Amino acid sequence: MSEDNKIILSSRELPRKWYNVLPDLPKPAPPPLDPSTQQPITPDKLLAIFPESLIMQEVSSERWIDIPEEILNIYTIWRPTPLVRARRLEQYLDTPAKIFYKNESYSPPGSHKPNTAVAQAYFNKKEGVKRLTTETGAGQWGSALAFGCNAFGLECMVYMVKISYEQKPYRRVLMETWGANVVPSPSTKTKFGREVLEKDPECLGSLGIAISEAIEDAVTRDDTKYSLGSVLNHVLLHQTIVGLETKKQFEMAGVEPDVLIGCVGGGSNYAGFFLPFVPLKLEGKRDIRFIAVEPKACPTLTKGPYTYDFGDTAETTPLLKMHSLGHNFIPPGIHAGGLRYHGMAPIVSLLCDEGIVEPRAYHQIEVFESAVTFARTEGLVCAPETAHAIKAVFDEALRCKKEGKEEVIAFNYSGHGFFDLAAYDAYFSGKLQDYDYEPRKKQG
DSSP: OOTTSEEOOOGGGSOOEEEOOGGGSSSOOOOOBOTTTSSBOOGGGGTTTSOHHHHHHHHOOOSEEEOOHHHHHHHTTTOSOOEEEOHHHHHHHTOSSEEEEEEGGGSTTSBSTHHHHHHHHHHHHHTTOOEEEEEESSSHHHHHHHHHHHHHTOEEEEEEEHHHHHHOHHHHHHHHHTTOEEEEESOSSSHHHHHHHHHOTTOOOOHHHHHHHHHHHHHTOTTEEEOOSSSSHHHHHHHHHHHHHHHHHHHHHTOOOSEEEEEOSSSHHHHHHHGGGHHHHHTTSOOOEEEEEEETTSOHHHHSOEEEEESSTTSOSOEEEEEOSOTTBOOOOOSOGGGOOSOOOHHHHHHHHTTSEEEEEEOHHHHHHHHHHHHHHHOOOBOHHHHHHHHHHHHHHHHHHHHTOOOEEEEEEOBBOTTOHHHHHHHHTTOOOOOOOOTTOBOO
16 A cells, blocks of 8 residues: 555556446346336337437346447546545544545546446447436536536536525536536426426425436437436446446455445445445355445435335336335435435345345434544545445444444545535534425425
């Protein structure tokens, strides 16, 4: 390990394949269902919204899928990202644990999201698509897709959840800088958006509503496809480059992680981080704990039943077997906009249901308290989403202190918080409030 505590792979060692966990799951993943027949949906029915290549990745049983050179060429702008030893934080917590974080804020948009945004833009471009639509919560996904579309010459239309559109104006500016068109959701641009506004003109929006608008937009134009930033198998597949790099970096350092932690909204950043380690646990080679952290205001894994549900509010998606709070659920306006999703990736949901992933939920005030401590020890100001993972890291490190265990704790630093300073200002001025889960808080 180098003196500055960073372990960085050279560019020639960038992973050249994505890892597909589907063949290695402890049981087969339940298939998406066609809402009209309740039978497994056939790939051809997804062609209206996704290109064929991504649909094939979605259902692939191949363990390794090649990363095209054109995508690798863009990845090398920021990949590989460093794995960093958080020694100052260890000293502050006075813990025998060793703490590491994988710093995904190195990407141009400042988060893990372009790992799949670049890939999705590329595969759409290859199939002649001219324009992509999407939704975004906090704006990390929207800015990543704007970046990816700009790299391959595609138009980008982003429906940004209204509460985040108002809280995070500079995320919108970042998207517009890369050429995207951004509107607050619910909007007047779509039939569904207008219906929501008619029922509730002050609606704060939700990712479910924004997804419905983006899909409606996509299916009404021949030159347009829809792009999703989390939840689906192909999205998680693209993110595994994070965990593959991390696994190699730990091997180079001669270190074996005991606990892997990440925040979860739809599940992509954490899945990309921990899925490459899952075979080690399933095969009995390493007893690694996987901890997924979410907001108490939107406790999908901790309180949502494991059931078939729509991925969007307008019921236009296939039915997915996942932990869900209900597709009509609208969470309170917490600042971790990327974690305000009613559902969870089917792969993460299955692993949670099997007891392999441990879910955990926190209130936003305690989360920001941890984020500020991290900034004052390690120097980095993180996104509110990432702060949820950091809070769990603190708790695990203090557990190690109490139990006298020298465990290795690692987490995915999924994004920086430079566009979230209004949230920090609200924390410092005492304006943040905690919200408990209200299952009857529904749209309409």
